Amino acid sequence: MDADAVIDYDSLTPVYAQLAAILRARIDRGDWAAGRRILSESQLVQAYGLARGTVRKAIAALVEDGVLVAVPGRGTFVALAEDNDPAE
Amino acid sequence: MDADAVIDYDSLTPVYAQLAAILRARIDRGDWAAGRRILSESQLVQAYGLARGTVRKAIAALVEDGVLVAVPGRGTFVALAEDNDPAE
DNA sequence: GACTATTTGTACGTATGTATC
DNA sequence: CGATACATACGTACAAATAGT
Numbered sequence: 001m002d003a004d005a006v007i008d009y010d011s012l013t014p015v016y017a018q019l020a021a022i023l024r025a026r027i028d029r030g031d032w033a034a035g036r037r038i039l040s041e042s043q044l045v046q047a048y049g050l051a052r053g054t055v056r057k058a059i060a061a062l063v064e065d066g067v068l069v070a071v072p073g074r075g076t077f078v079a080l081a082e083d084n085d086p087a088e
Numbered sequence: 089m090d091a092d093a094v095i096d097y098d099s100l101t102p103v104y105a106q107l108a109a110i111l112r113a114r115i116d117r118g119d120w121a122a123g124r125r126i127l128s129e130s131q132l133v134q135a136y137g138l139a140r141g142t143v144r145k146a147i148a149a150l151v152e153d154g155v156l157v158a159v160p161g162r163g164t165f166v167a168l169a170e171d172n173d174p175a176e
Numbered sequence: 177g178a179c180t181a182t183t184t185g186t187a188c189g190t191a192t193g194t195a196t197c
Numbered sequence: 198c199g200a201t202a203c204a205t206a207c208g209t210a211c212a213a214a215t216a217g218t
Contacts, residue, residue, distance in 0.1 A: 162184080163184080
């Protein structure tokens with residue numbers, strides 16, 4: 001996945017999945033280290049021009065994969081375990 | 089969980105979680121056998137007086153747990169495997 | 177093949193609640 | 198107290214898949 005920072009609405013891949021891939025790439029390339037807080041939902045909404053629901057869906061997918069950890073009232077953080085669960 | 093068929097908006101448990109518990113109970117008691125199609129999202133909306141997003145969230149939780157399987161254009165079905173993944 | 181109806185999937189918008197800072 | 202941030206719940210609209218006419 002090379003299309004960082006750009007959402008392609010004509011793509012077969014859902015927007016939220018594209019954003020999830022973008023965020024995962026940014027984490028992999030070191031934009032945010034483990035344990036660091038990433039952009040807030042509002043900031044992601046503005047940065048990529050998406051609806052909040054779409055941003056939340058992307059974050060939820062990464063939380064599901066153990067890449068991110070969401071903490072109510074604090075923000076969303078990069079998970080500490082680098083190697084995630086290969087199950088599924 | 090005994091409060092079948094009734095959503096309690098004053099409960100600490102989120103509405104979508106209550107609906108998920110209700111549906112799981114209905115499956116356990118045999119309202120729908122394995123491989124059978126359950127109510128459509130629209131029917132669940134009408135039956136329980138909820139928004140579609142809430143219904144979808146409840147279904148998503150059960151799909152996550154391997155209890156249900158959603159098929160685009162056809163409906164949502166009771167999964168074949170009775171004993172689900174106890175992980176998590 | 178065309179058309180319609182049904183059903184799930186995706187996307188967006190808004191409001192409220194609660195916890196944190 | 199106010200601002201920020203995540204969680205939940207409501208609503209709308211359109212797209213895609215499926216089935217039947």
